[in-house]
Amino acid sequence: MVRACDACQTLQPSQQQEPLMNNDNPTNPFESISANFFVVTGKALFVVADCLSAWPVGKPCKGDTTTSNTIRIFCRYFCEASVPLCLRTNEGPQFTSIDFKDFMKRWGV
Template identity: 30%
Template sequence: MNRCYKWYYFASKKPHEGHQGMTKTQLRAKSCVYWDGLSKDIEHMVGSCTSCREHQRAQQREPLLQHDLPSRPWETVGTDLFHLYGDEYLIITDYHSKFPFIRKVRGRCTSGSVVQITKDIFSEQGIPLRVISDNGPQFASQEYKAFAQE
């Protein structure tokens, strides 16, 4: 590679503009240029970035919190919403068997529709002792909280 271009590319620090860390910077640079020692040059550039060094400690990984395994099926379930091909779905998974129940949400995905689908699944399978969610807006609403208390 032309040394002049190499110097210009790194002098402008284009691949590291977003300060997204070592791996993202390497991927961004490798998508448009390559030369021997590219990874080492990036390591040096990111390692000497004052902004990244200043905020590095604040970006430590949080430990994964494990849930206790239930002793029987349908004791604890997890629930969430997901999108697939433009449609929204509700998934409820048993923590004991890992068996998923997936239902398509018809119309708008509101707390009311989530409560109705959840009631339908609970009427088929029974009421679990514990429901775990990510506390998204549909699960944190007053309507869902009232359903949970009921």
């Protein structure tokens, strides 16, 4: 009915929601994770979320989002939690740098 309505088609949102893409199907917690930096109530956090359960883990980062600090945070995370098989990010500069890619490759991510 909506597809046949000219007014509905004219007034529909211009930016359609993208389909949800799930490239992997994790079977264990923290096997596949998403990570990013956030500022909440003036505090900078590094947040990792498990793709299976959506469980978040936040670490204070004091606003330092450089590649070297990102690598240090991941080193601690890997030792405290586990090393994931898959990592998703927003592809910010700290996540796309050669140093970070080499670090992930060494850890098998």
